[in-house]
Amino acid sequence: MFSRFGGGIHPPEHKSITEELKFVNLPIPHTCYIPLQQHVGAPAKLAVKAGDIVSEGQLIGRADGMISANVHSSIPGKVADIAVVPTVYGPQQSVIVEAEGTFSSSAMPHETRDWTALAREELLDRIREAGIVGLGGAAFPSAVKLSPPPGKRIDTLVVNGAECEPYLTVDDMLMKTFPDAVIEGTRILMRALGAANAVIGIESNKGAAIVSLKKSIAAPGIPDGIRVKKLATRYPQGAEKQLIYSLLRRRVPSGGLPMDVGVVVHNVGTVHAVREAVLYNRPLYTRYITVSGNAIERPGNYKVRIGMKIADIVEECGGFREPPVRIVMGGPMCGQSVHSLDVPVVKGTSGLLFLAGKGVAAREYSPCIRCGACVSVCPAGLLPCDLGNAVEKGRIDLAEDLNPFDCIMCGSCSYVCPAHRPLSHFIKLAQQKIRAARK
Amino acid sequence: MTGTEKKDDTLLVSHPPHIRSGESVPKIMWSVVIALTPAAAYSVYLFGHRAALLIGTAVVSAVVAEAAMRLLLRRQVTVLDGSAVITGLLLGMNVPPGAPWWTVAIGSFFAIIIVKQLFGGLGFNIFNPALAARAFLMASWPVHMTTSWHNFSETNVLSPAASNPGFPVAVYDSLTGATPLALLKAGPKILADHGIDPVRINDIAFSPDMFLSLFIGNRGGCVGETSVLLLLAGAVFLLARKVITWHVPVSFIGVAAALAAAHAALTGNPAPHLVALFHVLSGGLVLGAFFMATDMVTSPVSRKGMLLFGAGCGLIAFVIRTWGGYPEGVSYSILIMNAFVPLIDRYMKPKVFGASKRRRGAGA
Numbered sequence: 001m002f003s004r005f006g007g008g009i010h011p012p013e014h015k016s017i018t019e020e021l022k023f024v025n026l027p028i029p030h031t032c033y034i035p036l037q038q039h040v041g042a043p044a045k046l047a048v049k050a051g052d053i054v055s056e057g058q059l060i061g062r063a064d065g066m067i068s069a070n071v072h073s074s075i076p077g078k079v080a081d082i083a084v085v086p087t088v089y090g091p092q093q094s095v096i097v098e099a100e101g102t103f104s105s106s107a108m109p110h111e112t113r114d115w116t117a118l119a120r121e122e123l124l125d126r127i128r129e130a131g132i133v134g135l136g137g138a139a140f141p142s143a144v145k146l147s148p149p150p151g152k153r154i155d156t157l158v159v160n161g162a163e164c165e166p167y168l169t170v171d172d173m174l175m176k177t178f179p180d181a182v183i184e185g186t187r188i189l190m191r192a193l194g195a196a197n198a199v200i201g202i203e204s205n206k207g208a209a210i211v212s213l214k215k216s217i218a219a220p221g222i223p224d225g226i227r228v229k230k231l232a233t234r235y236p237q238g239a240e241k242q243l244i245y246s247l248l249r250r251r252v253p254s255g256g257l258p259m260d261v262g263v264v265v266h267n268v269g270t271v272h273a274v275r276e277a278v279l280y281n282r283p284l285y286t287r288y289i290t291v292s293g294n295a296i297e298r299p300g301n302y303k304v305r306i307g308m309k310i311a312d313i314v315e316e317c318g319g320f321r322e323p324p325v326r327i328v329m330g331g332p333m334c335g336q337s338v339h340s341l342d343v344p345v346v347k348g349t350s351g352l353l354f355l356a357g358k359g360v361a362a363r364e365y366s367p368c369i370r371c372g373a374c375v376s377v378c379p380a381g382l383l384p385c386d387l388g389n390a391v392e393k394g395r396i397d398l399a400e401d402l403n404p405f406d407c408i409m410c411g412s413c414s415y416v417c418p419a420h421r422p423l424s425h426f427i428k429l430a431q432q433k434i435r436a437a438r439k
Numbered sequence: 440m441t442g443t444e445k446k447d448d449t450l451l452v453s454h455p456p457h458i459r460s461g462e463s464v465p466k467i468m469w470s471v472v473i474a475l476t477p478a479a480a481y482s483v484y485l486f487g488h489r490a491a492l493l494i495g496t497a498v499v500s501a502v503v504a505e506a507a508m509r510l511l512l513r514r515q516v517t518v519l520d521g522s523a524v525i526t527g528l529l530l531g532m533n534v535p536p537g538a539p540w541w542t543v544a545i546g547s548f549f550a551i552i553i554v555k556q557l558f559g560g561l562g563f564n565i566f567n568p569a570l571a572a573r574a575f576l577m578a579s580w581p582v583h584m585t586t587s588w589h590n591f592s593e594t595n596v597l598s599p600a601a602s603n604p605g606f607p608v609a610v611y612d613s614l615t616g617a618t619p620l621a622l623l624k625a626g627p628k629i630l631a632d633h634g635i636d637p638v639r640i641n642d643i644a645f646s647p648d649m650f651l652s653l654f655i656g657n658r659g660g661c662v663g664e665t666s667v668l669l670l671l672a673g674a675v676f677l678l679a680r681k682v683i684t685w686h687v688p689v690s691f692i693g694v695a696a697a698l699a700a701a702h703a704a705l706t707g708n709p710a711p712h713l714v715a716l717f718h719v720l721s722g723g724l725v726l727g728a729f730f731m732a733t734d735m736v737t738s739p740v741s742r743k744g745m746l747l748f749g750a751g752c753g754l755i756a757f758v759i760r761t762w763g764g765y766p767e768g769v770s771y772s773i774l775i776m777n778a779f780v781p782l783i784d785r786y787m788k789p790k791v792f793g794a795s796k797r798r799r800g801a802g803a
Contacts, residue, residue, distance in 0.1 A: 006792070011458060166458065241792060254793040326451045333456040340450070359458060362451055366517075367562035369464055372740035376684075381789040385740055403791050411456035418462040419562075425454040 003201075004232035005242040007379035009412045011166050011235060011333070013205065017292050019169040021300040023177060026316045030099050032074045032307030033085045034060065035092035038346040039133040040140045041067030048095060052079045057283045060095045063128070069141045069347075070131035072283040074305035075099045086343050088329045088336050094344070097307070115188055115278045123192040123278060130277030131284050131347075136160060136171075136238065136267030137330050139348030142274065145266070146192050148259045154193045158247060158258070158265040159186055159200040161209065162231055162238035165331025168351045170290040171268045173301045175202070175209035179216040182268055185275035186226055193264055198226045199247045200268070205233040235333060236410035240265050242379050254406050269350070284347055291317050293354035295324035304345055311341035313352060324354040325361060333411045365420040374413035374423055380406045384413035388426040396437065399430040407431070464561070467735075468521030470682050474673030475528050475730060481669050482662045486536040486589050490662045494531035496540045500547035501527030508556040522561045526550050529569035529731060532663020533723065533770065534576065537587025542580055546572035566777045567737045570770045577765075585765070588618060588659050597622060598658035601649060604642040607633065614643060618660050619653060619721035620766040623714075638708065645713040653720035664723040674729035683733040686745035687752075691728040692719055694753025702761060724756065727769035737777045744780075744787035751776045 037043035044061030054073040061071030077100035085094045128143035163171040186198050202210050213228045241252045250261040276282040292299040297318030328335040374384035390398035413423040482490040505523035509516040530546050550572035558564045577584045588596040595615040603611045610633050627637035652658045656666025677683045696715040703714035739748050752772045759768020
């Protein structure tokens with residue numbers, strides 16, 4: 001039918017909860033807790049001290065080293081404290097800003113710029129300055145991804161609009177609400193990469209988004225080379241390697257990166273943020289998230305300030321319908337469960353799920369019955385059952401021969417396992433132990 | 440063990456994924472029980488209370504053995520997962536209807552205690568417990584296990600529908616005194632001994648009445664193997680429930696049928712396709728291919744491996760049926776292939792996404 005990859009699963013989508021709900025700006029929180037590390041790589045270096053007055057969008061953490069990202073204040077106010085706060089990535093040094101003053105004292109000029117006149121390097125500088133990271137969840141610094149080493153030619157930009165995780169509708173709503181901006185962001189990224197082609201991949205369950213983007217592409221003045229392609233609705237369609245394979249039939253080599261097959265992948269949210277950074281010089285201090293799950297009173301798609309605590313978001317969303325059993329940052333397949341309502345939203349937070357009921361309760365696991373379900377769903381072609389058994393027996397040597405580093409951590413194996421074995425977690429343990437042994 | 444810790448007293452924190460499919464081991468096992476029920480119930484209709492006694496004894500013995508062993512080994516008692524019920528059910532369905540009740544009781548104990556629990560319990564056994572027990576019973580009480588067939592009439596254990604196509608009474612009696620497979624295997628020789636053209640075995644074996652009897656299950660054989668129709672109904676349920684996949688049964692039956700047809704053609708039988716059909720419908724091929732070769736624990740985990748495993752079963756079953764000492768070879772074929780599963784799993788790994796051919800060849 002539609003373009004697809006091997007393996008995968010189709011869990012209940014739960015997207016109808018929020019897929020029709022338009023973006024709403026959540027009120028500005030009184031206090032923001034802004035971690036200095038919200039990205040892959042080195043934490044940003046602190047650029048303010050307690051007591052400083054900061055403006056909205058002011059730099060408070062400077063990228064440190066090759067792979068890092070700038071961090072900006074989400075609200076105008078006073079730096080109340082620099083402290084370690086609980087985050088989805090563990091305890092992190094964070095800048096705590098208390099709202100004060102006005103929002104007009106913004107650090108960002110609001111005039112629109114003509115990006116078509118900017119050189120590639122200037123575009124990359126803007127993106128780097130704005131502290132943009134992958135908004136799909138991985139939070140890899142975007143400027144780094146856009147600067148492939150010499151010798152790697154990128155011919156195609158892949159824009160990831162798959163949004164294959166259940167519950168999440170934020171990318172869908174973004175594509176439906178701002179299709180022209182997504183296309184413009186795509187063009188900016190094509191220019192920054194020097195890529196002549198771009199493919200926007202969207203799962204078949206997001207028909208309205210596909211229609212909107214196709215309409216935007218058909219508008220006068222849009223150059224050729226940008227395509228929208230409908231993908232099978234199948235998790236993990238949005239995983240980089242699977243997405244590239246579905247769209248272009250190119251296989252990223254084992255252990256390799258998309259650029260090895262001439263491709264760079266960016267999430268639609270990232271594409272949108274890049275446009276804001278380039279056009280308006282707007283740093284990344286807000287983002288769109290889906291708030292969903294059966295335990296929250298008012299689910300929806302919201303624009304929030306980065307650093308807003310979960311507790312504040314819960315309050316703005318009408319509180320709990322019932323006590324949540326799990327709170328998940330990101331999607332239910334790949335996201336992280338958090339232990340506290342004090343955890344702030346970070347750049348990589350695509351969703352906030354409040355889940356209750358029997359389906360999310362803790363389950364005991366039992367021995368593998370060798371049903372092979374994990375093998376048939378594994379998009380990486382691994383044997384999760386054997387990997388899990390090897391790890392359980394402490395036989396890291398056996399696990400090492402089973403290609404654990406090819407695992408993309410999609411969790412499909414754990415999802416289907418009838419013995420409820422935490423297979424992807426076992427594989428992660430194998431990776432950690434092998435890495436530790438190699439050191 | 441849950442791998443999950445609770446913090447803040449209310450929130451569950453664990454590694455992803457945070458949602459699970461509703462599938463579970465007990466649901467899978469009880470689905471197999473449900474799928475076997477129609478054929479088992481039909482066996483009681485066909486063979487009377489003897490079938491009920493054998494199946495009941497086998498199931499109860501298996502469950503008792505399972506519970507006792509788990510208690511003895513100080514492990515969690517897992518009889519409710521349904522796997523011991525399946526073992527008992529399959530054993531009861533795999534013995535002749537006239538076998539004494541104590542044979543299946545001993546068989547169930549052997550299956551659960553020796554073949555399953557002493558290897559570590561569900562998931563760790565190498566051989567299908569029910570089939571290993573059947574092999575054990577065949578070796579220990581061969582007379583009970585190979586001659587206790589049901590008599591539909593004076594001499595006919597084959598099928599009430601088997602009618603004499605003009606053979607002398609003595610010849611007809613010796614032809615119909617055994618199971619359908621024995622008819623096919625020994626029949627030509629019996630006919631030749633009486634000076635009748637051996638190909639005339641087709642007259643009795645391949646009549647439409649005979650095929651209908653075989654398909655519906657109105658014929659002799661082991662307790663639960665007779666009704667292809669009801670076994671297929673259960674198989675369709677398991678396929679729809681995604682408890683089994685088509686790979687093992689299709690390659691098993693396909694290879695067995697293809698070899699039977701090829702052999703018949705080479706030996707001059709004018710109707711090789713009917714020989715193949717007869718092979719598929721008679722004996723325990725359908726029961727074995729859909730319900731025993733597909734046993735998850737003792738079959739390969741990859742699709743490629745399943746195809747190879749099924750093909751091996753088909754080949755061995757054909758060889759035993761054609762040249763072996765027993766008329767039926769399905770259960771031995773599965774047991775032999777069970778032993779090959781670790782090897783198959785080792786060489787039939789799926790291709791790692793993006794891996795080069797060289798790496799795959801290196802067994803990586």
